[in-house]
Amino acid sequence: MTNLEKYNGAFCEALEVDESKLAGLKYQDIDAWDSVGHMSLISLLEEAFDIMMDTDDIIDLSSYEKGKEILAANYDIEF
Amino acid sequence: MWKFDENNNNPALIGNNGDRLSYARLGEECRKLTGNIDKRSLVFVLCKNTVGCVVGYAGFINAHIVPVMLNEEIPEEQLKDLIARYEPPYMWVPSGREIGYIENSTIYEAFGYKLLRTCYDTENIKMYDGLALLLTTSGSTGSPKFVRQSYDNILVNARSIVSYLELDETERPITTLPMNYTYGLSIINSHLLTGATLLLTEYGLMQKGFWEFFREYGATSIAGVPYTYEMLDRLRFFRMDLPTLRYMTQAGGKLLPDLHEKFALYARDKGIRFYIMYGQCEATARMGYLPYQKAVEKKGAMGIAIPGGRFHLIDVNGDTVTEPETVGELVYEGANVTLGYAEKKEDLLKGDERNGVLVTGDMAQFDKDGYYYIVGRKKRFLKIYGNRVNLDEMERKLKAETGADCAVGGKDDHMVIFVTDPEMQEALRDRAIKITRLNPAAFYSMAIPEIPKNDAGKTQYRELEKYYVD
Numbered sequence: 001m002t003n004l005e006k007y008n009g010a011f012c013e014a015l016e017v018d019e020s021k022l023a024g025l026k027y028q029d030i031d032a033w034d035s036v037g038h039m040s041l042i043s044l045l046e047e048a049f050d051i052m053m054d055t056d057d058i059i060d061l062s063s064y065e066k067g068k069e070i071l072a073a074n075y076d077i078e079f
Numbered sequence: 080m081w082k083f084d085e086n087n088n089n090p091a092l093i094g095n096n097g098d099r100l101s102y103a104r105l106g107e108e109c110r111k112l113t114g115n116i117d118k119r120s121l122v123f124v125l126c127k128n129t130v131g132c133v134v135g136y137a138g139f140i141n142a143h144i145v146p147v148m149l150n151e152e153i154p155e156e157q158l159k160d161l162i163a164r165y166e167p168p169y170m171w172v173p174s175g176r177e178i179g180y181i182e183n184s185t186i187y188e189a190f191g192y193k194l195l196r197t198c199y200d201t202e203n204i205k206m207y208d209g210l211a212l213l214l215t216t217s218g219s220t221g222s223p224k225f226v227r228q229s230y231d232n233i234l235v236n237a238r239s240i241v242s243y244l245e246l247d248e249t250e251r252p253i254t255t256l257p258m259n260y261t262y263g264l265s266i267i268n269s270h271l272l273t274g275a276t277l278l279l280t281e282y283g284l285m286q287k288g289f290w291e292f293f294r295e296y297g298a299t300s301i302a303g304v305p306y307t308y309e310m311l312d313r314l315r316f317f318r319m320d321l322p323t324l325r326y327m328t329q330a331g332g333k334l335l336p337d338l339h340e341k342f343a344l345y346a347r348d349k350g351i352r353f354y355i356m357y358g359q360c361e362a363t364a365r366m367g368y369l370p371y372q373k374a375v376e377k378k379g380a381m382g383i384a385i386p387g388g389r390f391h392l393i394d395v396n397g398d399t400v401t402e403p404e405t406v407g408e409l410v411y412e413g414a415n416v417t418l419g420y421a422e423k424k425e426d427l428l429k430g431d432e433r434n435g436v437l438v439t440g441d442m443a444q445f446d447k448d449g450y451y452y453i454v455g456r457k458k459r460f461l462k463i464y465g466n467r468v469n470l471d472e473m474e475r476k477l478k479a480e481t482g483a484d485c486a487v488g489g490k491d492d493h494m495v496i497f498v499t500d501p502e503m504q505e506a507l508r509d510r511a512i513k514i515t516r517l518n519p520a521a522f523y524s525m526a527i528p529e530i531p532k533n534d535a536g537k538t539q540y541r542e543l544e545k546y547y548v549d
Contacts, residue, residue, distance in 0.1 A: 016519050036518035038285040039310050055315045059287040
């Protein structure tokens with residue numbers, strides 16, 4: 001599985017959203033992406049990439065695109 | 080209720096949008112707002128953690144106008160039903176909110192909120208003199224049932240909280256819970272009483288803006304339901320540097336004992352006071368607390384009665400339990416036990432139906448030192464993210480809406496819908512999520528060959544437990 005597939009998979013599972021809706025998706029755009037959904041998302045991302053995210057990164061991950069930037073910049077994950 | 084002294088320039092409210100009001104100014108703003116409303120009138124408030132909302136709430140209480148505190152995100156059909164049922168002459172709602180289905184006009188506006196005068200007559204409302212406030216039972220299954228709280232209830236409970244949490248005017252609690260939720264409201268009530276500063280934000284724990292606001296204004300306390308503590312744990316809270324933090328409280332369901340211990344040890348090492356608490360909307364807010372000095376030693380305990388209150392347990396015959404480590408139903412006595420419920424407008428005239436005694440519906444036991452432990456519930460409900468969800472009510476609704484043969488069970492933050500037809504699994508889960516409007520992560524559905532029933536046709540929920548007990 002590519003990193004993008006893993007990344008998208010975590011979003012789709014945690015937020016129960018279709019892959020086609022991911023581009024441009026932001027925190028609180030949909031009901032499922034609230035604080036509870038965010039926690040599930042972080043768990044799944046950490047599991048998928050076998051990483052432990054820092055507090056600042058967890059609270060900074062406010063959109064689908066921002067998450068990619070964070071993972072690339074701070075956790076050496078290439079997309 | 081509160082004395083907003085005109086010489087008190089300590090900030091009462093600071094909003095993360097820049098709104099800032101001293102106690103003197105808060106008093107003035109409250110009077111300006113409530114000057115537009117007849118005394119003993121009813122106001123529906125759609126709550127957000129903002130300065131405007133608190134000005135409304137505090138003003139209404141102080142002026143003996145009765146607010147009905149509702150979640151701002153209440154589904155329109157529910158709000159419509161409540162309006163028809165209670166006929167509020169006024170509503171205090173966020174300025175951008177349109178209420179299309181009843182006639183209304185805006186008669187006042189301040190701090191992002193507007194006061195609507197509806198078509199309902201103020202003469203129409205007859206209420207018991209002591210009635211101060213109406214709140215939902217932290218439930219989110221859309222029940223129109225309210226808890227009736229009196230002025231005395233609010234004051235007595237707030238004073239007790241101020242005393243056992245050792246609060247003074249230098250406190251700065253930050254909002255982490257909605258104002259329409261009794262636990263969130265109790266923080267506002269008790270801190271306004273001590274002249275402290277409320278930090279109001281609509282940001283949640285998982286947002287950068289929350290922590291920036293926390294640091295900028297030096298928040299001194301955090302309150303949370305069990306799920307909040309799981310989030311803090313996930314956020315690597317233990318590695319965060321928060322020098323202004325003085326105390327943390329937890330209520331709204333039982334924290335997993337391991338997480339209780341983790342936070343208790345952290346707090347002890349950092350010199351922060353950590354309080355486990357116990358309460359219900361039916362007792363205004365708080366009934367019990369675990370003194371922070373005992374937080375590590377009494378892992379899993381809910382604690383002792385708050386100042387001014389008393390606990391005891393009763394067995395199945397209604398007799399008082401005197402032996403430690405014996406399970407019984409928890410009964411609380413105190414002046415914060417609320418008047419009773421309201422299910423329709425006419426109920427607002429009712430007086431005190433409980434006389435200071437609340438049979439909690441929670442099963443508990445105490446240890447040899449007199450510390451209470453909650454061990455279960457008499458009624459079938461779950462707490463999901465701190466919200467009470469009645470399982471029988473959910474089951475009835477699902478059956479009525481889908482006609483499926485189903486049963487609903489589960490544990491806190493984990494509801495399970497059992498159904499015999501596998502094709503209905505997803506539809507039922509979706510319905511349950513829509514009904515509660517809670518995050519889908521707590522909802523599961525499972526297809527089983529048969530719903531276990533006894534000879535009388537009663538569902539055997541015990542037999543379903545094997546599917547979800549770890």
